[in-house]
Amino acid sequence: MPEDVSLATVAARAGVSVSTVSRIVNGEMRRASPATVARVLEAVEAVGYRPNPVGRALKRGQSQLVAMIAANLDNPAMATIASSTEAALREAGYVMVLCDTHDRPELQDEYLEAMRAQMVSGYVLVAAVPSPGLSELSASRAPAVFVNRRNPGGSGAFVGIDDRAAGATVADYFIDRGRRALAVVFPRLGSSASRDRASGFLARLRERGWADEAIIQAAGDGRSHLQIGYDAGSRIFVGSDAPDAILSVSDQIAYGLNRRALECGLKIPDDCELVSIDGTPLNQWVAPWLKSIEIPYALYGAEIVAGLQLIWRGAPFGERLLPCKFG
Amino acid sequence: MPEDVSLATVAARAGVSVSTVSRIVNGEMRRASPATVARVLEAVEAVGYRPNPVGRALKRGQSQLVAMIAANLDNPAMATIASSTEAALREAGYVMVLCDTHDRPELQDEYLEAMRAQMVSGYVLVAAVPSPGLSELSASRAPAVFVNRRNPGGSGAFVGIDDRAAGATVADYFIDRGRRALAVVFPRLGSSASRDRASGFLARLRERGWADEAIIQAAGDGRSHLQIGYDAGSRIFVGSDAPDAILSVSDQIAYGLNRRALECGLKIPDDCELVSIDGTPLNQWVAPWLKSIEIPYALYGAEIVAGLQLIWRGAPFGERLLPCKFG
Numbered sequence: 001m002p003e004d005v006s007l008a009t010v011a012a013r014a015g016v017s018v019s020t021v022s023r024i025v026n027g028e029m030r031r032a033s034p035a036t037v038a039r040v041l042e043a044v045e046a047v048g049y050r051p052n053p054v055g056r057a058l059k060r061g062q063s064q065l066v067a068m069i070a071a072n073l074d075n076p077a078m079a080t081i082a083s084s085t086e087a088a089l090r091e092a093g094y095v096m097v098l099c100d101t102h103d104r105p106e107l108q109d110e111y112l113e114a115m116r117a118q119m120v121s122g123y124v125l126v127a128a129v130p131s132p133g134l135s136e137l138s139a140s141r142a143p144a145v146f147v148n149r150r151n152p153g154g155s156g157a158f159v160g161i162d163d164r165a166a167g168a169t170v171a172d173y174f175i176d177r178g179r180r181a182l183a184v185v186f187p188r189l190g191s192s193a194s195r196d197r198a199s200g201f202l203a204r205l206r207e208r209g210w211a212d213e214a215i216i217q218a219a220g221d222g223r224s225h226l227q228i229g230y231d232a233g234s235r236i237f238v239g240s241d242a243p244d245a246i247l248s249v250s251d252q253i254a255y256g257l258n259r260r261a262l263e264c265g266l267k268i269p270d271d272c273e274l275v276s277i278d279g280t281p282l283n284q285w286v287a288p289w290l291k292s293i294e295i296p297y298a299l300y301g302a303e304i305v306a307g308l309q310l311i312w313r314g315a316p317f318g319e320r321l322l323p324c325k326f327g
Numbered sequence: 328m329p330e331d332v333s334l335a336t337v338a339a340r341a342g343v344s345v346s347t348v349s350r351i352v353n354g355e356m357r358r359a360s361p362a363t364v365a366r367v368l369e370a371v372e373a374v375g376y377r378p379n380p381v382g383r384a385l386k387r388g389q390s391q392l393v394a395m396i397a398a399n400l401d402n403p404a405m406a407t408i409a410s411s412t413e414a415a416l417r418e419a420g421y422v423m424v425l426c427d428t429h430d431r432p433e434l435q436d437e438y439l440e441a442m443r444a445q446m447v448s449g450y451v452l453v454a455a456v457p458s459p460g461l462s463e464l465s466a467s468r469a470p471a472v473f474v475n476r477r478n479p480g481g482s483g484a485f486v487g488i489d490d491r492a493a494g495a496t497v498a499d500y501f502i503d504r505g506r507r508a509l510a511v512v513f514p515r516l517g518s519s520a521s522r523d524r525a526s527g528f529l530a531r532l533r534e535r536g537w538a539d540e541a542i543i544q545a546a547g548d549g550r551s552h553l554q555i556g557y558d559a560g561s562r563i564f565v566g567s568d569a570p571d572a573i574l575s576v577s578d579q580i581a582y583g584l585n586r587r588a589l590e591c592g593l594k595i596p597d598d599c600e601l602v603s604i605d606g607t608p609l610n611q612w613v614a615p616w617l618k619s620i621e622i623p624y625a626l627y628g629a630e631i632v633a634g635l636q637l638i639w640r641g642a643p644f645g646e647r648l649l650p651c652k653f654g
Contacts, residue, residue: 063444063445064441064444065441065445067424073400073406073409073410073425074403074406074407074410076401079400079401079406080401082400082427083400083401083427083429086427090434090437095426095437095438095441096426097394097424097425097426098400098424098425098426098427099422099423099424099425100409100410100413100425102410107417110417110422111422114391114392114422117391118390118392118445226612230612255612255613256612259611259612259613259615262615282613284586285553285557285582285586286582286586286613286614287613288586288589
């Protein structure tokens with residue numbers, strides 16, 4: 001569009017007022033006669049006028065963008081959530097932009113601020129960490145849905161699974177298969193999701209008669225689940241106390257454990273059974289030895305967008321826990 | 328910031344004109360006396376004025392955002408490029424937003440338009456496909472760097488590797504190891520990168536005496552490299568003409584081939600050697616059987632940002648082909 005073409009240019013060509021052009025260009029056609037509408041639309045074409053969405057956003061106070069602020073997009077689970085949400089948002093007429101916080105509060109804050117400046121219509125916070133910017137966002141009541149990890153600051157719309165129940169399911173599975181030497185591997189700096197999966201597992205074992213001391217609990221340091229699994233494997237697989245069944249709270253931890261097992265000359269599941277909670281599509285291609293509680297990541301998008309739409313309409317939206325598949 | 332605070336509020340409080348406030352708030356302080364600057368800054372604090380970056384963007388014609396428009400972020404190679412670019416942009420004072428086109432021209436166009444509307448300062452197009460919007464972008468001379476795949480429309484700054492040479496390297500490797508029955512697997516709807524890797528391989532074999540008909544060329548349909556590899560494996564591994572060495576133009580195609588090989592009772596590399604071009608970090612965790620030409624994806628970010636900075640300064644930037652590692 002040429003630099004000097006504006007609403008005024010269109011108005012002059014069509015012989016109407018600027019406000020008439022503005023209303024018609026924004027889709028409010030009821031106050032104008034069909035002839036006027038036609039004249040304005042023809043003038044728009046003729047002068048090559050293109051409405052400036054940023055200008056409209058300024059007026060309306062929001063844009064057609066929704067920001068997904070997620071941690072570690074190289075994790076297949078995250079990528080699937082991003083993909084399904086992007087498709088669902090597009091269906092609803094929005095464009096999604098993605099920002100990777102790498103689990104770091106200062107990055108999360110930078111993106112929250114940048115997205116606020118772009119006047120996004122809503123936020124999807126996947127694996128959010130506590131940060132000053134996040135507290136501000138909650139306080140400002142901006143439309144936001146938390147995914148996988150609940151709002152560290154307290155309340156807020158949430159989409160995820162019943163993490164404790166998932167851990168408990170694996171406990172029952174191991175017990176019912178006669179496994180005796182059990183272990184669970186999780187990140188020490190874990191999210192509420194990781195922690196709940198591990199505690200659900202331990203709580204169920206306790207209910208069914210296991211003593212906590214009898215269960216190997218390997219907490220790994222750092223942010224990389226692949227490395228956490230590998231390092232835990234170094235401790236677990238070496239020595240006489242090796243377990244016969246391990247719960248890994250994510251697929252990536254399981255990948256790391258498996259690599260270490262192979263290096264120790266062990267085979268999963270022959271020498272030790274490994275169950276993870278995730279079940280991303282990549283497993284069938286690269287990890288057929290892995291049994292998983294399948295989290296329906298492909299369904300998250302629709303739930304997240306349904307949540308945003310409720311929030312935009314001013315209706316309440318609490319939590320939506322999706323069902324997992326196992327077996 | 329309260330709804331009714333604007334430049335005018337600050338101006339009234341400081342006893343200066345709105346344009347004076349605007350200049351000072353945007354960092355142009357040379358025309359004002361130190362006393363005036365101090366008064367304005369105090370007024371900004373006192374009334375809680377927060378400059379609207381979108382407003383500033385409108386004036387300056389650009390924002391602090393750079394858009395990465397990429398295909399298939401669930402591909403570990405893409406995720407690594409995104410990650411390294413995001414870090415390099417942040418170093419340079421920009422915020423990156425990510426959009427996944429899923430290789431679809433209509434999605435690519437939607438994101439190009441949405442990002443133009445947000446007045447991003449530049450575009451990083453990873454694995455771009457031909458589309459009307461892309462032609463418009465090229466014609467508009469917006470700052471853009473193409474990554475992995477060159478601009479389908481012709482010229483443009485490019486960061487990638489010498490794809491033909493990579494293919495040729497694998498050809499030499501197979502020949503020098505005495506492999507006789509060779510194959511190459513690539514996507515039929517492939518990008519210039521995929522096609523060049525396969526043609527470089529075939530050209531080198533031709534140079535060294537192989538007849539084209541002697542080489543199995545398995546082109547897979549569809550967009551999923553995992554599926555392409557798997558389907559090619561169904562054709563290649565069944566029957567008496569099985570190859571003893573295969574070039575896979577990406578890691579994901581190799582993952583698919585390997586899964587099919589396992590299902591056919593074959594082991595890579597014992598029964599058939601497989602070399603891919605990619606070498607993403609995930610391989611060491613889930614595919615230790617895979618030998619790869621390692622593309623230095625982690626270095627792409629710095630090269631891409633260096634390219635954008637040259638373009639922003641009006642300097643030319645042609646192509647940057649990064650060196651690969653093999654062996």
